Amino acid sequence: MREVPVALRLIDRIQENHKTITLVLDHALDARPGQFCMLWLPGVDEKPFSIAGPDPLMFTVSRVGPFSEAAHALSKGDPIWVRGPFGTGWSVGPGRALLAGGGYGAAPLYFLARRLREAGAEVEAALGARTSADLLFMDRFGGLGLPVHAATEDGSMGAPGRVTDVVAPLLGSGRFDRLYACGPEAMLKALEARCRETHVAGELSHEAYMRCGVGICGSCERDARLVCMDGPVFSVPGGG
Amino acid sequence: MRHSGPIDLSCMIAGVRLPTPLVLASGIWGTSPTLLERAARTGAGAVTSKTCTPAPRRGHRNPTAIDWGHGLINAMGLPNPGAAEEVALLRDAARRLAALGVALIASIAADTVEEFGRTAAIVSDAGPALIEVNISCPNVESSHGEMFASSAEAAAAVTRQVKASTSIPCVVKLSPNVADIASIARAVAAAGADGITAINTMPGMLVDAESGAPILAHGTGGISGAALKPIALRCVHEITAAVGLPVIGTGGVLTGTDAVEMLSAGAACVGVGSAIVSRGEHALSLILEELKTWISERGYHGLDDIRGRSHRGAGAGAIITNPPPVPGWEKSRA
Numbered sequence: 001m002r003e004v005p006v007a008l009r010l011i012d013r014i015q016e017n018h019k020t021i022t023l024v025l026d027h028a029l030d031a032r033p034g035q036f037c038m039l040w041l042p043g044v045d046e047k048p049f050s051i052a053g054p055d056p057l058m059f060t061v062s063r064v065g066p067f068s069e070a071a072h073a074l075s076k077g078d079p080i081w082v083r084g085p086f087g088t089g090w091s092v093g094p095g096r097a098l099l100a101g102g103g104y105g106a107a108p109l110y111f112l113a114r115r116l117r118e119a120g121a122e123v124e125a126a127l128g129a130r131t132s133a134d135l136l137f138m139d140r141f142g143g144l145g146l147p148v149h150a151a152t153e154d155g156s157m158g159a160p161g162r163v164t165d166v167v168a169p170l171l172g173s174g175r176f177d178r179l180y181a182c183g184p185e186a187m188l189k190a191l192e193a194r195c196r197e198t199h200v201a202g203e204l205s206h207e208a209y210m211r212c213g214v215g216i217c218g219s220c221e222r223d224a225r226l227v228c229m230d231g232p233v234f235s236v237p238g239g240g
Numbered sequence: 241m242r243h244s245g246p247i248d249l250s251c252m253i254a255g256v257r258l259p260t261p262l263v264l265a266s267g268i269w270g271t272s273p274t275l276l277e278r279a280a281r282t283g284a285g286a287v288t289s290k291t292c293t294p295a296p297r298r299g300h301r302n303p304t305a306i307d308w309g310h311g312l313i314n315a316m317g318l319p320n321p322g323a324a325e326e327v328a329l330l331r332d333a334a335r336r337l338a339a340l341g342v343a344l345i346a347s348i349a350a351d352t353v354e355e356f357g358r359t360a361a362i363v364s365d366a367g368p369a370l371i372e373v374n375i376s377c378p379n380v381e382s383s384h385g386e387m388f389a390s391s392a393e394a395a396a397a398v399t400r401q402v403k404a405s406t407s408i409p410c411v412v413k414l415s416p417n418v419a420d421i422a423s424i425a426r427a428v429a430a431a432g433a434d435g436i437t438a439i440n441t442m443p444g445m446l447v448d449a450e451s452g453a454p455i456l457a458h459g460t461g462g463i464s465g466a467a468l469k470p471i472a473l474r475c476v477h478e479i480t481a482a483v484g485l486p487v488i489g490t491g492g493v494l495t496g497t498d499a500v501e502m503l504s505a506g507a508a509c510v511g512v513g514s515a516i517v518s519r520g521e522h523a524l525s526l527i528l529e530e531l532k533t534w535i536s537e538r539g540y541h542g543l544d545d546i547r548g549r550s551h552r553g554a555g556a557g558a559i560i561t562n563p564p565p566v567p568g569w570e571k572s573r574a
């Protein structure tokens with residue numbers, strides 16, 4: 001796809017939970033897991049969203065403000081404008097992979113899980129949310145037949161607590177070569193520290209306020225790096 | 241013929257020596273000190289900070305910048321933290337750049353002549369090598385009503401006020417969207433400018449076929465990159481024909497050959513912005529290497545050998561008195 005917004009039609013709109021939908025579009029995109037697109041609704045705004053699946057192209061959108069509100073109001077057959085894919089994405093190869101997702105971070109990790117499996121990797125997933133109603137993509141991960149560990153802050157499903165509490169012992173077990181993560185900044189920060197302690201390589205997908213999406217405006221800076229161009233996936237070295 | 245001795249690519253702009261003739265254009269990578277340092281490490285002789293205004297600005301809603309195929313179009317709306325906050329960032333940037341021998345150019349804009357002066361005084365505290373006076377942003381509605389760059393009087397008034405408010409040399413950034421850019425250049429020169437940056441972006445618009453809506457949330461925006469080059473070359477040629485001030489020739493420079501063309505049109509040094517998108521983050525170092533190769537392959541010694549050559553030839557308005565026949569013309573008429 002070119003870097004001008006292209007109008008794509010919704011072929012499906014899946015209600016994932018009380019505040020999250022998946023938009024399924026009439027298009028296949030050549031993209032890597034971890035990459036994102038800028039979604040535009042004329043007169044509303046343009047915002048970055050991770051690719052939840054490339055063929056058909058899918059985005060999972062949680063309702064948090066004006067743009068996501070407007071995206072939730074779309075119906076089958078409506079257009080939404082897409083520019084991208086942008087960013088680096090996660091590495092895909094064989095090995096023993098642990099995937100850790102918070103909130104809608106589960107969506108791009110599901111795309112990753114499928115690619116990792118195709119590449120012959122052993123994959124386990126840990127998903128966290130506030131309550132069982134907020135957990136996303138449990139069924140989809142389950143459908144891949146891989147072990148899924150859940151954590152909810154209110155204990156309504158899986159282990160009580162945060163996804164980081166579930167991930168810490170898994171990382172310490174020595175069973176994994178690599179941690180892939182996507183979720184809120186606080187979760188990523190905690191996971192980065194766990195990676196360093198346990199010497200497991202990490203690939204963490206971060207967010208930042210984006211304008212251009214193509215690495216020129218500087219809006220999305222994070223420690224001298226541009227999330228849209230150098231990221232959104234950043235590596236934490238393992239080994240040691 | 242290949243020149244064997246070392247090629248000197250350093251150059252002077254408004255009394256400041258730059259190690260290379262490439263200047264990171266304002267607005268590219270914002271004002272983050274660490275990003276300006278990153279740009280400096282890729283071969284810039286100077287880097288220009290994002291334009292700052294007296295008060296903070298949030299900028300326009302998205303979409304704000306689109307890579308449409310022949311360069312970019314943007315309407316960021318000058319998002320910046322405001323001059324008072326900016327000073328600390330500029331100070332940090334100046335310190336990082338000094339260690340690399342790269343000059344910092346601080347860009348400012350304001351709504352009134354007086355505020356231009358005050359903003360210049362504020363950013364001067366950070367000790368930039370130069371102040372760039374942006375009177376040519378096409379994407380903000382000022383209380384002044386139009387760009388200061390639109391009229392010779394307004395451009396001169398801003399220049400005089402800034403010069404009276406700081407001892408740091410000032411370059412004034414002009415707009416291509418005027419009837420006679422040479423007359424604006426003469427006015428800012430007479431008002432005491434130490435140099436000129438030419439050009440800022442050219443107003444334009446993208447419309448989405450499907451919805452019929454303008455793509456940029458602001459409606460119109462500024463065209464930069466490949467599509468801007470012929471306009472920038474014309475402006476730099478006209479300005480350097482009119483005034484003796486050094487010019488930072490900016491607009492559509494993507495390759496070493498583009499830089500040669502800009503220097504040939506009379507530029508003292510060369511601004512680079514949109515190339516960061518089309519050629520990647522190492523655009524400046526690529527352009528610098530290509531420029532060096534171009535110069536050495538032709539046996540030249542440095543920038544002085546190529547600068548201003550567009551003024552020597554037949555030039556604008558030359559009339560061919562005995563035009564050669566156009567092949568196939570007779571047939572297509574028949």
Ligand SMILES: Cc1cc2nc3c(=O)[nH]c(=O)nc-3n(C[C@H](O)[C@H](O)[C@H](O)COP(=O)(O)OP(=O)(O)OC[C@H]3O[C@@H](n4cnc5c(N)ncnc54)[C@H](O)[C@@H]3O)c2cc1C
Pocket residue numbers: 036045047048049050051059060061062063064065066067068069104107108206207208209210232
């Ligand atoms: C690479 C990337 C991938 C993403 N992928 C997804 C995805 O797959 N699914 C998804 O639902 N979202 C995703 N997001 C997040 C999404 O882009 C934002 O939530 C977006 O802002 C939503 O727009 P909005 O208008 O609905 O809400 P907004 O009004 O933008 O508000 C969104 C949230 O951000 C806060 N906020 C707004 N502006 C600022 C600011 N300047 N500083 C700090 N906080 C602010 C608000 O308080 C609110 O909680 C992604 C973001 C990035 C950078």
Ligand SMILES: Cc1cc2nc3c(=O)[nH]c(=O)nc-3n(C[C@H](O)[C@H](O)[C@H](O)COP(=O)(O)O)c2cc1C
Pocket residue numbers: 216217265266267268290291305312314316318347374377413439440441463464465466468490491492493511512513514515
């Ligand atoms: C995203 C973006 C932001 C810009 N912001 C500014 C700015 O704040 N101040 C300014 O004087 N020029 C700004 N410009 C214009 C550039 O400095 C430069 O004059 C123009 O892009 C032409 O050069 P180029 O073709 O090499 O990009 C901006 C350009 C772009 C693409």
Ligand code: FES
Pocket residue numbers: 209210211212213214215216217218219220221226227228229
């Ligand atoms: S969003 Fe513009 S540089 Fe990343």
